[in-house]
Structure formats: C-alpha cells, structure tokens
Amino acid sequence: MSIERIELCLLKMFYVHYFETSLGREKEREFILVKVFSEGIIGYGEVVASQAPLYSYETVTTAWHVLRDFFIPLLFEQQLEEPEKFAQAASRYRGHPMARAGLELALWDLKAKKMNLSLSQLYGGIYPKIPAGVSVGIQDSVSDLVHRVEDFRKQGYQRVKLKIKPGWDINICQEMRKQFPNLKLQVDANGAYDRAHMEHLLQLDEFNLLLVEQPFPPFDLWDHSLLQSKMSTDLCLDESIIGFLSTRSAVEMGSCRVINIKVGRVGGIVEARKIHDYCQHQGIPVWCGGMLESGIGRAHNLHLASLPNFKLPHDLSASRRYYAEDIIDPEITLDEEGMIRVPQGPGIGVTPREKMIDGFTLKREIFQPGK
Ligand code: OSB
Ligand code: MG
Secondary structure, eight states: OOOOEEEEEEEEEEEEEEEEETTEEEEEEEEEEEEEEETTEEEEEEEOOBSSSSSSSOBHHHHHHHIIIIIHHHHHHTTOOSHHHHHHHHTTSOSOHHHHHHHHHHHHHHHHHHHTOBHHHHHTOOOSEEEBEEEEOOOSSHHHHHHHHHHHHHHTOSEEEEEOBTTBSHHHHHHHHHHOTTOEEEEEOTTOOOGGGHHHHHGGGGGOOSOEEOOSOTTOHHHHHHHHHHOSSOEEESTTOOSHHHHHHHHHHTOOSEEEEOHHHHTSHHHHHHHHHHHHHHTOOEEEOOOOOOHHHHHHHHHHTTSTTBOSOBSOOOHHHHOSSOSEESOOOOOTTSEEEOOOSSBTOSEEOHHHHHHHEEEEEEEOTTO
C-alpha cells in the first residue's frame, strides 16, 4: 500500500477562442498533469498554475520546482498516500497552493478509485448534476460580446459572467441589460480597480447583478469591506481567498457575502472543504470557480461542486467551450436544462485519453521512492 511512481507532464493546449481579462489576453494554456501510480491504479490531478504570474504568483515552472524538490520527496519519505495525511504533512511548507493541490487531487482520485467510489460520494456530495455558467472574456467590440453571449445562451448556459475593467464595465452592463433583461448576470474584475473607483463601482448596483467578483486586488480585504457596506449587490471574492483564514477574515470583516472556491487557489480539497463547511455554517453561499482547466481538472471541480453549500451557478462549462478536443472521455457536455452531470464512475469518473495527452505533452519527469 504505497505510491510506486509519480509522473509530472507539462501540457500545452490552445483555446477555441482567446480569453481576455483585466490581466491580459491569452490564446493557449500550459499546465501540469500529476499522475500517481499504485497497485495498477492511476490517480490524476491538475495543477492550474499557468505560464505567467498574472492571476497568482505561481507559474508552471515554480509549481514544477516545488513539486519536484519538496512535495514529492515529502510524500515518498513519509510514504503518504492518504490525501489528508499528505495535506497535513505538506502544511509545513508555505504557499504554492496550486502545486500542492495538483498532487493532493491525484491522491484523492487514487483513493476513491481504490474504494470504488466517485469523488462526489467520497466527499459527501449531494447534487447529481450542477448548473453550468460561462465566463466571457473582454472582446474587441461590444457587438462581438453581444454575439458571443447570444451564442452561449442558445447553448443553454444558465448564467453569464462578464470580465470587466475600467472602461469596459458600466457600458457593457447597459448593453447587456438592453439585449438580455432577464439574464442571470455577474461580473469579474480580477482586481482591476482601487479605492478611488468606489463611487464608479456603485453604479453597478443598477444592473441587477448576481454578484460583483474581486473588484480590488487580492490583499485588499479592507477596501472590499468598505465597498460592500455601501453596495447593495453582493461582492464575491476570488483571488483574496487563499485558504480558511482569509475566508474567515473576509466574512468577519464583511468584505463579501459570497465566496468563489477554486481548489487550486486554496491549496487542495482538504482546505476547500474546510472553507465550504465554514461558509455553510455562516450562511455564506459558495460556488465553484474555474481556471480554464482541461477535462481532468474540470472533472475534479464537478465533484467538489456537488457539495451542499455550492448554491450558485459555477464557472463550469462544456469541454467545447474551452478546447476543440478535450483530454477525457466522455467530454463534458450540457443537458437541455443547462446542467452538467457529475461523473458517476470511480474517482474522477472520466477516462483520460493517454494518446492525446502524449500529443499535448512538452515535457515529462518520473519520480520513484528513494531515487
Ligand atoms: O477570475 O475566475 C477567474 C480563468 C482564469 C483565471 C481566472 C479566472 C478565470 C475565469 C474562467 O473566469 C473560468 C472557467 O470557465 O474556467
Ligand atoms: Mg475570478
């Protein structure tokens, strides 16, 4: 009963359409797949760090480094296979949540497969399907944006999230409400504003938004609490929530009324569930954010989103919204009601397409105990 081998693969995949936020425009994504091998079973995890330190300080290179030099040696030295034990032991190292989450996720997949349970069953999930939302980036023109949103509506998405920044905010909300008065709509600034924009941001109250996500930078819980006290629309934090402690600070300070949970950003499922349970107790709804994951990372997100306090539509879209071909079988699709089924097989419940993964792989490294 132990891990015989760990493989890291660096993959590169191209988006079907560029994705632009206040942080910049991207056409492709590099990310790391983690595979853990034990007794003929493979557990899969995805590290959501990307090429550049834009969304967070982690990159594929820093994640590779801390996995290779710290987290993987720790796992082999202490013969850790239980994800909770790994999370506990790994907590001696600070930071690098995306790297540690990728490895922890692979251990959860392995554990669930050995128990012949889906991850959702193992976590105590209750929803067999979850409401799909779509995150729509900044476009070259307002009319391009309207056409894209129209198209996603036709595909069945239950709610739309628009990326905003100064100069692409009030104007696009006005246009959206003209075209789609009843659409479930929310916006995400990825920290593009500062306290001088307080009055400007209050104009967002006019548009009946579900929430406003991360207007100020990650460390600025205080200005979020000042804004939330004046704004009737719920604020939701993404980048500011890096674990349980920042969640509790944000809730106690009144910095937001909703929390976006991303397993990579908070450092794993153990931490994500702790945040989920705390928020449930405090009456703070959560929803599952995304990092434009491959099907492997997105399958993990679906299982997490089946927990009871995940109460709003998620940034979980069909495989086709991100990539021409996904690396899992079956691909993720929407049903007629704009819902996505939580996979039911053991572990992540989808089968990685190894040949396709090989085709997207730029670099690979194999680790074994004692070597
Ligand atoms: O801020 O939620 C974000 C993608 C990459 C980095 C940050 C964010 C996003 C998204 C896309 O909004 C969510 C998805 O569909 O995966
Ligand atoms: Mg966000």
